[in-house]
Amino acid sequence: MTVLQLNSFRAGPDEHGHFGIYGGRFVAETLMPLILELEKAYGQAKIDPEFQKEMDRYLTHYVGRPSPLYFAERLTAYCGGAKIYLKREELNHTGAHKVNNVLGQILLARRTGKKRIIAETGAGMHGVATATLCARFGLECIVYMGSVDVERQKANVFRMNMLGAKVVPVESGSKTLKDAMNEALRDWVTNVESTYYCIGTIAGPHPYPMMVRDFQSIIGRETREQMLAAEGRLPDSLIACIGGGSNAMGLFHPFLDERQIEIFGVEAAGRGLDSGMHAASIAGGRPGVLHGNRTYLLMNADGQINEAHSISAGLDYPGIGPEHAWLGDVGRVTFLSATDDEALDAFQLLSRLEGIIPALEPAHAIAKVLDLAPQRPKDHLMVVNLSGRGDKDLATVAHHLESKAR
Amino acid sequence: MTTRIDRRFAALKDEGRAALVTFTMAGDPDYHCALAILKALPQAGADVIELGMPFTDPMADGPAIQAAGLRALHAGQNMEKTLGLVREFRAGDAATPLVLMGYYNPIYIYGVERFLADAKSAGVDGLIVVDLPPEEDAELCLPALKAGLNFIRLATPTTDDKRLPVVLKNTSGFVYYVSITGITGAAAPDTSKVAEAVKRIKRHTELPVCVGFGVRTAEHARAIAQGADGIVVGSALVEAVRKSLGADGRHTPATVAAVADLVRTLAAGVRGARHSAVRAARARNP
Structure with missing residues (x-):
């Protein structure tokens, strides 16, 4: 495929969260107000020197x-x-690299006053990073993990438990990362007022792909x-x-x-x-x-x-x-x-x-x-x-x- | 332009009662049994039919509807067969509105234009697509309205007065109020809160407001139907399907009757609400 003559490959996403035809906000209405709120909160944090200073301090001395x-x-x-x-x-x-993103999102969750953190995890590295920062900041942490992954990543399950997180094995579908993400979304829809969903990768509805990219x-x-x-x-x-x-x-x-x-x-x-x-x-x-x-x-x-x-x-x-x-x-x-x-x-x-x-x-x-x-x-x-x-x-x-x- | 959905709600308004909206899954537990269930619904008391389009990853559904979708997919259900079900149902029933409900990916992959044309010609009246909020209206909502289909939107407890106009803007047919923050088939809603929410939505729209998520008994249906234009029951019906299956997971002679019997009970609940509402009105204005 030929490389398009774009001015920049770094300009995306547009205001609707699109990279070309990709991205967007394909979520249930229950989540939409939250996602719009998150986009606003992240936009403010991003230009707040205090937020950046706090990030830098933890990146240096904790990560x-x-x-x-x-x-x-x-x-x-x-x-x-x-x-x-x-x-x-x-x-x-x-x-792993996962902690770079989790730190950013947990500091953001603290700014928005959310005290219950949920995450999905595959290999368990994102789950461990989330459990770690929740322990550090005294937040409740629930990690959804496919039961197949719970079995093949036992050490990480133990680490998460040690850090005080609750690991919920997901039995639906293929019992791996995709199903853990479904289950995390279902939890979020249910506990939308109290809960921050800490997504581990550059996927999900806008602004997550952009936000996780920025942190990484x-x-x-x-x-x-x-x-x-x-x-x-x-x-x-x-x-x-x-x-x-x-x-x-x-x-x-x-x-x-x-x-x-x-x-x-x-x-x-x-x-x-x-x-x-x-x-x-x-x-x-x-x-x-x-x-x-x-x-x-x-x-x-x-x-x-x-x-x-x-x-x-x-x-x-x-x-x-x-x-x-x-x-x-x-x-x-x-x-x-x-x-x-x-x-x-x-x-x-x-x-x-x-x-x-x-x-x-x-x-x-x-x-x-x-x-x-x-x-x-x-x-x-x-x-x-x-x-x-x-x-x-x-x-x-x-x-x-x-x-x-x- | 009035649609079959508009006409049905207008008729129910004249009757002075709420609608019973039933949800069953296309192809659950198999194509022929699902068709027999569909055909039995209007006679059992369903006023509006929602037919689920099965999807592997239904992110807003609880275990009951997840399992119903997987049963259908394992039995070989796909979009063409779902539209086929509608066509066969429509051949014998020109009056009962039918709404397809599901997630966007199977529609997107079928092709939006092709889907709208085929759905319209099969006799579909409206669409509910869970993962298409107003922010994504260009995808399917606007083309569907142009094709003459109703696009029914979900409003939820998190949809505040500021956002309601955004949600209602391109909504037609009716508004589906999700009674709880949660997934289908979860905890029962608080009826007084639901009544308040329905009133709030009605301040923003002339459209009928139907209430769903967590409604499973006739008492429930009766209580909620007092203040709403309709109630939606889904998880309880697909559970009735599941409980009627044989040890081999296939339908039994009891399957269609199990669903129809529950619909009859729920319909009696909804209709009972009319009587109590009418009695109350008469008591106020003798």
Whole structure:
């Protein structure tokens, strides 16, 4: 697809929350007044220096930012091409990029006087981040999690419980992230006056995709400064895994208008794009409406949503953030996909080469680095978002390696 | 332009009573049984029929309607079959208004223009689409009105006086007042609060106001029907379907009767409200 001649790729969304035809506010009337109120509250907070100051203080002293931009020397040597840098989001407090967004939303919830926080979670990293900040600020926290994910991410369930959150296993539908989001929306509709819904990714009704992107963009802004300091110039390529796509958008957004920079999003191809068992909504889906926004979705010919499949609970979602859908259509971001097996191999490789055990989610991005980096010259600067650490996945990986060995 | 919905509410107004609006799911538990249920509804006392378009991810529905949708989908229901149900129903009943209710994605994927044309020709009178607030009117509401279909909007306890005009602007047929902040089939609404809310909405519109979410018994129906132009019952009816199914999950000879019997009881409740209201009026103006 040809890249449209736009003045900027960073201007969206419009006042109705649209990125091209994507995004919007497809929610029940009960929620509409709340969403309009949230948009207003966020608009005010965004330009309030006090809010920014408070954010910065917690980002520095509680989250531990800035996260390092680390030159992965042995991975670079292994690939024999591009110079590979890892943006170390896994070193944040709670072990992933999720906390950047949750901090912003919880501070916003406090401004609007909400004391009950709900969240959906897939791998549990967003749930853990939400439980953590609710503990820090003394807020009630309820996390909806598909019962399949509760089973495969037990350690995170325990962490959330330890932090005082209530984890509600969701038994409806495919019992994964999409159903957790349905259940969180049902809770919100029911407890609309008391409750703030802390969405974990750049999806959902406007203003969430924009707001979560803004909170996550610190990843790209830091990368920019750090790369200038390390190499005296901007990177040549960016790569990140995509479920809903918040870690990817956080890295990409500040660089979208530097058109010489190649940008790659990596979806989960599960057992292969042809198997029907995957979570690659751009590669295998088409535009539809779910969870408050129009975006690429996995569905059947009748518009019924299909179950996604990925070894990684965090990518196991049949949709993608609307801004990614638009950036894909206009040709600014190239979408690739990595299978379960490729991610498992990359998981082990990075552990052994760099002493960094990645989460299965960014292992999908690393898998594509192994394809892309060798094809690039040695002076090519490639940044991978290492969006989370792999502790939560050890049991899953062990299980898969054992069943493969058999 | 008067529609079948307008005519039905006008007739009920002359009768001095509220409407019983029933919700059942298209294709639940299977196509033929769902058709038999539809055909039995008017005779059992349903004044307006809402027919659910099943969807995998109904974010405003409780467990009962979620399960009804999944039963229908597992039995092979899709949009074409739902419109087929309407067509077959309409062949035998030209008077009872029928409203399709559901979520936007299956309509969007079917194609908005094609959907409106096919729905109109099948005999659909109106649409209720839960995830299309007024902010998204350009998607379906405006084309539907242009195609001659009513677009029935939900008003909720969170829709305040400032927002009501926005919600009512392109609403036609009737207003569906969601009696609680919550999902379908949840806790029973507080009848006095509901009466107040209906009065509040009526200050903004001439349209009939029907009340739904959480109405399940004849007593309930009677109490709410005193102050509203109609009551909507859904979860209780799809639960009646579920309870009538065999161990294999298929319909039994009791399924249609189970729904019709409940509708009859509810209709008696709604009609009872008229008598008590009329009695009260007579007592005031002898």
